[in-house]
Amino acid sequence: MEIVVFGAGSLGSLLGGLLGSEHQVTLVGRDPHIAAVRSGGLSITGTFDQKVRPDATTDGTGLTADLAVVTVKSFDTEDAARSLATGEYDVALSVQNGIGNEETLSEHLDYPVLAGTATYGARLDEPGHVDCTGKGKVTLGARNGGTSSTADDIAATFTAAGIDASAVPDMPRRLWEKLAVNAGINPVTALSRVRNGALGEEPPSEIARTAAVETARVARAEGVDLADETVRSRVDTVVDATARNHSSMYQDVLSGRRTEIEAINGAILERAEGHGIDVPVNRTLAGLLGAWERENTNNGIR
Numbered sequence: 001m002e003i004v005v006f007g008a009g010s011l012g013s014l015l016g017g018l019l020g021s022e023h024q025v026t027l028v029g030r031d032p033h034i035a036a037v038r039s040g041g042l043s044i045t046g047t048f049d050q051k052v053r054p055d056a057t058t059d060g061t062g063l064t065a066d067l068a069v070v071t072v073k074s075f076d077t078e079d080a081a082r083s084l085a086t087g088e089y090d091v092a093l094s095v096q097n098g099i100g101n102e103e104t105l106s107e108h109l110d111y112p113v114l115a116g117t118a119t120y121g122a123r124l125d126e127p128g129h130v131d132c133t134g135k136g137k138v139t140l141g142a143r144n145g146g147t148s149s150t151a152d153d154i155a156a157t158f159t160a161a162g163i164d165a166s167a168v169p170d171m172p173r174r175l176w177e178k179l180a181v182n183a184g185i186n187p188v189t190a191l192s193r194v195r196n197g198a199l200g201e202e203p204p205s206e207i208a209r210t211a212a213v214e215t216a217r218v219a220r221a222e223g224v225d226l227a228d229e230t231v232r233s234r235v236d237t238v239v240d241a242t243a244r245n246h247s248s249m250y251q252d253v254l255s256g257r258r259t260e261i262e263a264i265n266g267a268i269l270e271r272a273e274g275h276g277i278d279v280p281v282n283r284t285l286a287g288l289l290g291a292w293e294r295e296n297t298n299n300g301i302r
């Protein structure tokens with residue numbers, strides 16, 4: 001299969017690198033990482049130990065492939081969609097965190113957009129080198145739910161490349177479940193500057209679980225069947241499985257970069273307000289991270 005991975009930072013380089021062992025992959029990203037991949041290939045370490053040589057470019061316009069895997073941060077989805085619209089693809093798959101990415105892509109693309117989530121831990125250590133800090137799973141499917149033979153084929157493609165992937169018929173619920181986990185783990189680890197595993201301790205773990213439970217309440221108001229107990233235990237499971245990870249939001253804070261707080265806790269807050277639901281923990285986390293962004297990232301705009 002010909003695959004373009006749009007947004008080859010941490011997660012995109014990991015997935016693109018693994019896919020590159022079996023498929024024709026082009027990574028779209030930024031220099032100096034892309035220059036390093038072009039000259040010396042991509043090393044994947046940690047859970048994996050591989051060296052691959054995918055194609056790599058900083059210009060994501062006018063490309064052609066069977067599949068576009070979108071791994072930019074949610075605040076870059078609109079720009080990515082505009083670039084992807086100049087190319088030719090059969091299908092796009094978002095494996096980003098936050099809600100609304102698939103809708104944004106669909107507004108710009110005239111081919112189908114599938115939804116996905118990833119629980120792999122990835123960190124771009126240095127140009128040309130990605131560290132897999134936790135083996136996870138990629139879950140994908142039709143963005144409004146239901147079965148999809150295209151999603152089945154893509155899951156098989158990922159599996160053939162050694163990525164644990166499955167196609168599921170209930171993506172809306174999965175997206176909200178992942179959102180609940182990220183709403184808890186990401187800002188709490190970013191604000192307290194700890195790896196995910198530190199949330200095994202009280203009280204930060206309880207803050208993360210409460211943010212997740214608030215999210216489940218909003219999901220139910222949106223018509224998605226997601227129980228409080230499901231998200232509480234999911235936070236604990238992900239903390240255990242990704243104990244060694246710096247969450248993507250913590251990585252952003254460490255590098256002084258804009259975070260995805262708006263597409264995660266901010267989006268929950270906005271939808272909660274629409275339903276008249278109070279989400280005080282999400283409001284607090286969004287407020288604190290937002291204050292950090294304004295002070296440290298030129299008002300959140302890079």
Ligand SMILES: NC(=O)C1=CN([C@@H]2O[C@H](COP(=O)(O)OP(=O)(O)OC[C@H]3O[C@@H](n4cnc5c(N)ncnc54)[C@H](OP(=O)(O)O)[C@@H]3O)[C@@H](O)[C@H]2O)C=CC1
Nearest residue numbers: 007008009010011028029071072076096097118121122248
């Ligand atoms: N890292 C992880 O372990 C996990 C991440 N995720 C999710 O995956 C998504 C990606 O996260 P992550 O990999 O950490 O993010 P990164 O910031 O590491 O990667 C995104 C990359 O895309 C680049 N980019 C953005 N727009 C363009 C463009 N138009 N052309 C070329 N390159 C572009 C960015 O460059 P620049 O920054 O210079 O703009 C950056 O290098 C997020 O939604 C995240 O929440 C989910 C699970 C785990």
Ligand SMILES: CC(C)(CO)C(=O)C(=O)O
Nearest residue numbers: 119185242245246247248
């Ligand atoms: C699953 C988790 C929490 C792994 O760190 C993640 O999605 C992220 O860091 O954004």
